[in-house]
Amino acid sequence: MTASPNPRSDGPRRDVPTEHEQTAHDEQAAHDEQGAPPGTRATLFARLTPGSERNLADTLRGERAGGVLLLVGAVVALVWANAWPAAYATLSHTVVGPSALHLDLTLAQWATDGLLTVFFFVVGLELARELTVGELRHPATAVVPIVAAVGGMVAPALLYLALNVGRTGGATQGWAVPTATDIAFAVAVLALVGRGLPPALRAFLLTLAVVDDLLAILVIGTVYTEDLAWLPLLGSVVCVAAFAWLVRRRRASAWLLVPLGVVAWAALHASGVHATLAGVALGLVVPASPEATARARGLASPPEQSLAEEWEHRWRPWSAGLAVPVFALFAAGVTVSADVLADALADPVAQGVALGLVVGKPLGILAATWAVATFTRARLALGLGWGDVIGVGLVGGIGFTVSLLVAELAFGDGSPHDEHAVLAVLVASLLAALTGGTVLAARGRRRLRSDPAGAASDHPVPDEPDGSRRPHPSPPNG
Numbered sequence: 001m002t003a004s005p006n007p008r009s010d011g012p013r014r015d016v017p018t019e020h021e022q023t024a025h026d027e028q029a030a031h032d033e034q035g036a037p038p039g040t041r042a043t044l045f046a047r048l049t050p051g052s053e054r055n056l057a058d059t060l061r062g063e064r065a066g067g068v069l070l071l072v073g074a075v076v077a078l079v080w081a082n083a084w085p086a087a088y089a090t091l092s093h094t095v096v097g098p099s100a101l102h103l104d105l106t107l108a109q110w111a112t113d114g115l116l117t118v119f120f121f122v123v124g125l126e127l128a129r130e131l132t133v134g135e136l137r138h139p140a141t142a143v144v145p146i147v148a149a150v151g152g153m154v155a156p157a158l159l160y161l162a163l164n165v166g167r168t169g170g171a172t173q174g175w176a177v178p179t180a181t182d183i184a185f186a187v188a189v190l191a192l193v194g195r196g197l198p199p200a201l202r203a204f205l206l207t208l209a210v211v212d213d214l215l216a217i218l219v220i221g222t223v224y225t226e227d228l229a230w231l232p233l234l235g236s237v238v239c240v241a242a243f244a245w246l247v248r249r250r251r252a253s254a255w256l257l258v259p260l261g262v263v264a265w266a267a268l269h270a271s272g273v274h275a276t277l278a279g280v281a282l283g284l285v286v287p288a289s290p291e292a293t294a295r296a297r298g299l300a301s302p303p304e305q306s307l308a309e310e311w312e313h314r315w316r317p318w319s320a321g322l323a324v325p326v327f328a329l330f331a332a333g334v335t336v337s338a339d340v341l342a343d344a345l346a347d348p349v350a351q352g353v354a355l356g357l358v359v360g361k362p363l364g365i366l367a368a369t370w371a372v373a374t375f376t377r378a379r380l381a382l383g384l385g386w387g388d389v390i391g392v393g394l395v396g397g398i399g400f401t402v403s404l405l406v407a408e409l410a411f412g413d414g415s416p417h418d419e420h421a422v423l424a425v426l427v428a429s430l431l432a433a434l435t436g437g438t439v440l441a442a443r444g445r446r447r448l449r450s451d452p453a454g455a456a457s458d459h460p461v462p463d464e465p466d467g468s469r470r471p472h473p474s475p476p477n478g
Contacts, residue, residue: 066320067188070400073328074426081333088333102270108330108413112405115323117265117279119401122319123183123213124283125312130210132288133306144372145204149211151368152396153179156360160352170348171417174410176219177425178356180402181212184320185433186395193437196444197388205392208365216402217280224409225273233271236278239264244285247307248296274409286311324401331404332426334419344420349411353424357403358431362393388443394436398429 081088096110097103105113127136136142156178164170186209190197243260246252261282269275287293288309290302297303305313334340344350369389407421 066184066316066324067191069321069325070184070328073325074332074400077329077331077333078336081335085335092330092333101266103266111327111330112408113269113275114265116327116401116405117276118315118323119279119319119327120217120276121279121283122312122315123210123217124280125286125288125308125315126210126283127214127280128284128286128288128308129306129312130207132292132308134207136207136211144369145207145211147368147372148365149208149215151364152181152208152212152361152393153215153364155364155367156356159360160356163352163355164348167348169346171411174349174353174407174417174421176216176223177403177407177410177421178353178360178399178428179212179219180216180399180406181209181361181396182398182400182402182429183209183213184324185398185400185429189395189398189433189437190440193441193444196448197440201388201392205395208392208396212396213402216406217277220274220406220409221277224406227272229271232267233273236264236267236271239267240278240281240285243282247286250296250298276405283308327401328404331408332422334422336423340419340423343416344423347417347420349417350420350424353403353407353421354428357397357399357425357428358435361397361399361432362390365393365396366390387439391436391439391443394432394439397432397436399425400429403429
């Protein structure tokens with residue numbers, strides 16, 4: 001896939017909110033921040049910013065095929081590693097790159113440290129958009145996905161540690177493996193079963209996964225960085241700063257920006273920090289609002305798309321169609337036999353990873369959301385029940401890309417713990433997809449039976465003239 005998707009391929013779309021929409025949302029966010037009047041409560045998952053609606057639509061379009069390709073890459077890796085293990089190992093350990101620059105890496109390392117940077121660059125662009133024009137723009141709308149994401153990381157980490165601390169064969173350094181949610185797989189599941197689900201619930205999963213990725217990035221950059229070389233790290237920071245300055249110039253050329261990004265990546269790799277984090281840093285400094293893009297390009301009026309949105313359209317096919325599937329091809333290739341399965345079942349690492357993803361993730365997300373709804377003025381939106389939150393929590397247990405990366409960083413490529421963790425991630429992610437997809441599909445069918453016209457709509461219910469949202473009939477919470 002070499003061409004960027006057409007942002008208008010699904011029909012006309014309005015990329016810039018109207019003055020009424022933006023003003024209504026800003027007033028609502030300010031109202032929520034200041035606290036609702038006595039006797040009223042804010043609603044969870046009830047309203048999306050126009051920026052979040054566009055981000056959700058972009059992700060749904062771009063990651064559907066990406067999730068399928070990711071699955072194909074994992075299946076090919078498993079089949080290849082078990083049918084022709086020698087050929088798979090030879091390819092994975094083939095060294096390519098200049099040794100003088102310390103870039104003589106194996107193909108598997110290039111997939112992990114190099115290609116996966118494209119994935120993290122897209123994550124950085126998503127974060128920039130969410131922080132600027134999306135759900136994370138206002139504390140009132142950001143608190144729920146942030147708290148849910150934190151809960152969805154703390155619970156599986158504690159469950160993992162409970163199964164590994166003090167046990168023979170336990171390895172506490174893998175506590176972060178079950179804490180990540182894979183956006184591509186989660187969105188692919190939603191694309192299959194999402195008919196009838198409220199758009200705000202889908203956006204909640206997307207925002208939660210984006211925050212989850214941000215937290216995972218912080219973990220990778222702090223916990224799994226052992227030897228730090230400060231001079232290359234400073235050089236990488238300087239390159240990112242220069243990139244941020246150039247991208248705000250009117251005639252910044254890709255022939256200058258791309259090499260500068262590569263130098264930032266190489267310097268970060270030399271510093272000892274995982275090189276993929278350079279992609280996040282570069283994505284975060286791209287102008288993410290139409291107004292910032294107009295200032296950067298010297299335009300008289302804001303364009304329809306921000307620069308971050310435009311670049312996300314260009315780079316998402318490379319991320320979802322090439323970088324992540326190739327990473328899966330090299331990361332998921334473990335040899336499966338009766339002895340390996342028996343060892344994995346007895347390994348506290350595999351037990352902690354599997355239970356952390358399948359049980360810890362939904363428990364953490366549900367508990368955190370319940371705490372927000374119980375101890376603050378927030379409540380679930382009309383028509384949404386805790387069954388919907390449970391379904392999102394279960395889908396949040398799909399921890400593929402980042403979980404595999406963290407397992408490699410924690411245990412070392414090819415180690416027994418790494419192989420068992422990979423098997424646990426694969427099995428747990430499949431189980432989470434099946435259970436979460438089943439729950440959400442059942443919830444969607446229930447809404448369609450109750451209100452075929454309203455529940456099946458892919459668009460939010462229009463606002464009333466006073467700015468309040470008019471809910472359509474839907475089943476009671478439950």
